[in-house]
Amino acid sequence: xxxxxxxxxxxxxxxxxxENWQRAWKDxxxxxxxxxxxxxxxxxxxxxxxYLAKKHNMHNIAVVEKGWIxxxxxxxxxxIIRSNYLWDASAGLYDHALKIWEGLSQExxxxxxxxxxxxxxxxxxxxxxxxxxRRTHANRLNGIDAVYLSTEEVKKFCPIINTSPDIRxxxxxxxxQRRAGTARHDAVAWGYARGADAMGVDIIQNCxxxxxxxxxxxxxxxxxxxxxxxxxxxxxxxxxxxxxIANMAGxxxxxxxxxLQALVSEPVKPIIDTVVMSNAVHAYVSQSxxxxxxxxxxxxxxxxxxxxxxxxxxxxxxxxxxxxxxIFSRMRMLRQWGGIVDxxxxxxxxxxxxxxxxxxxxxxxxxxxxxxxxxxxxxFAHTIANDEPHKLNAxxxxxxxxxxxxxxxxxxxxxxx
Amino acid sequence: MFLINCPxxxxxxxxxxxAGGEAHIERPKQPTELSDDEWAEYLFxxxxxxxxxxxxxxxxxxxxxxxxxxxxxxxxxxxAIYKMGEKPPSQ
Numbered sequence: 001x002x003x004x005x006x007x008x009x010x011x012x013x014x015x016x017x018x019e020n021w022q023r024a025w026k027d028x029x030x031x032x033x034x035x036x037x038x039x040x041x042x043x044x045x046x047x048x049x050x051y052l053a054k055k056h057n058m059h060n061i062a063v064v065e066k067g068w069i070x071x072x073x074x075x076x077x078x079x080i081i082r083s084n085y086l087w088d089a090s091a092g093l094y095d096h097a098l099k100i101w102e103g104l105s106q107e108x109x110x111x112x113x114x115x116x117x118x119x120x121x122x123x124x125x126x127x128x129x130x131x132x133x134r135r136t137h138a139n140r141l142n143g144i145d146a147v148y149l150s151t152e153e154v155k156k157f158c159p160i161i162n163t164s165p166d167i168r169x170x171x172x173x174x175x176x177q178r179r180a181g182t183a184r185h186d187a188v189a190w191g192y193a194r195g196a197d198a199m200g201v202d203i204i205q206n207c208x209x210x211x212x213x214x215x216x217x218x219x220x221x222x223x224x225x226x227x228x229x230x231x232x233x234x235x236x237x238x239x240x241x242x243x244x245i246a247n248m249a250g251x252x253x254x255x256x257x258x259x260l261q262a263l264v265s266e267p268v269k270p271i272i273d274t275v276v277m278s279n280a281v282h283a284y285v286s287q288s289x290x291x292x293x294x295x296x297x298x299x300x301x302x303x304x305x306x307x308x309x310x311x312x313x314x315x316x317x318x319x320x321x322x323x324x325x326x327i328f329s330r331m332r333m334l335r336q337w338g339g340i341v342d343x344x345x346x347x348x349x350x351x352x353x354x355x356x357x358x359x360x361x362x363x364x365x366x367x368x369x370x371x372x373x374x375x376x377x378x379x380f381a382h383t384i385a386n387d388e389p390h391k392l393n394a395x396x397x398x399x400x401x402x403x404x405x406x407x408x409x410x411x412x413x414x415x416x417x
Numbered sequence: 418m419f420l421i422n423c424p425x426x427x428x429x430x431x432x433x434x435x436a437g438g439e440a441h442i443e444r445p446k447q448p449t450e451l452s453d454d455e456w457a458e459y460l461f462x463x464x465x466x467x468x469x470x471x472x473x474x475x476x477x478x479x480x481x482x483x484x485x486x487x488x489x490x491x492x493x494x495x496x497a498i499y500k501m502g503e504k505p506p507s508q
Contacts, residue, residue, distance in 0.1 A: 243465035254461035256438070257490075302436035303490050305467045312432045345461050402457040 025197035041065025047377020056385035070189030076339035082180035097375025110191030240340025259309035267291030281320035437473035
């Protein structure tokens with residue numbers, strides 16, 4: 001039985017110096033057989049397991065993770081959540097996630113610190129202005145809140161931005177989604193892990209998948225560093241390593257894995273109370289609850305699994321940050337890191353069945369998967385349980401690269417790729 | 418960041434180069450006879466290997482010539498560089 005987190009439990013545990021809190025999830029050895037196995041214990045994978053148990057009554061399932069849960073891109077992103085995507089299919093997908101975010105802390109009984117502080121996207125040239133206005137209209141037709149802001153309104157909403165007309169990339173306007181914001185990334189993984197574990201899901205860490213066993217065109221199980229696990233359904237949610245798993249199954253994916261970098265500054269008093277993204281100059285910034293500036297950069301252009309990235313990418317981002325926010329000129333950076341993002345040719349994800357029966361892939365989220373975590377888990381669970389996609393993720397199938405029916409969000413999505 | 422030994426200019430900073438993706442993807446000889454599956458394979462599907470990968474690079478801010486590279490994507494070490502049209506070195 002899982003104890004509920006509450007003010008009462010906080011006081012009760014304070015009396016024993018917080019030394020007797022119940023474990024949030026168990027540390028089981030893998031069973032011989034499961035009804036389904038999720039490969040990858042990041043936010044998306046854990047959410048998938050949570051919704052499989054909660055909505056589809058599948059309790060004999062496991063999540064296998066080669067490292068520790070939430071240690072990959074879930075713990076490496078810049079925690080931005082928004083749903084202001086251009087195309088109808090993307091709007092449906094990302095707004096589905098945003099709606100779940102709005103009630104997630106209550107649902108999980110775990111504070112994911114979801115903060116709807118708004119996300120502003122800046123325009124720096126006339127084409128940006130046209131694109132952002134078009135996207136604002138498209139968002140509103142899809143029921144997603146969006147407003148277009150003039151340069152003066154941008155300045156009013158975030159006074160520290162340099163809106164002088166004589167900078168290299170002047171601010172010509174911007175869009176604002178007020179329902180958008182940030183959440184605590186680790187808490188999302190931990191909350192879903194705790195919730196899934198309470199419903200009987202086995203979360204198996206330090207367990208790397210080494211092979212996928214097939215019988216003809218069906219999945220029979222997975223070889224792992226902790227032995228063979230028999231299962232008829234395998235859902236792969238391995239982000240940057242999706243192609244590595246796909247190669248084990250003899251499957252080809254349209255992905256390229258590239259390093260995406262982020263960095264945080266020393267903590268300072270509240271200075272920026274929203275999220276500002278800038279596609280043209282590849283820089284985005286927000287402030288964490290600890291006070292650090294959280295800064296995201298762009299991807300490198302070559303395939304790499306090193307979780308490092310090139311110095312000049314960070315340099316370019318900081319140049320842009322300093323021009324837009326001269327007030328940050330004396331800030332010191334504390335940490336810099338990279339994550340490996342799997343990018344699709346159309347910059348949209350894949351949540352899909354494959355040509356192999358019982359093998360499902362949830363990948364290709366590229367530079368912006370964190371925001372979709374709850375929706376991705378919910379829809380992928382539906383796809384695995386029913387062996388059919390939900391109507392919201394039907395467009396994000398693997399076959400779109402054959403049919404040509406792409407969901408082309410490159411640039412259109414206001415994402416810094 | 419790494420140094421790249423351009424086969425025409427010698428060793429230069431990585432910043433001068435542009436990565437051009439997987440190498441040795443052959444352009445279809447009979448495009449009109451290609452099926453949708455074959456088009457998808459040619460246009461979109463990639464090996465995306467963790468380990469030794471063959472790829473194309475361009476000395477964009479230098480001689481602007483294309484060449485091939487063998488690189489280990491798990492640690493970014495460059496194993497070999499050879500000109501366009503040359504046979505890839507055997508592993």
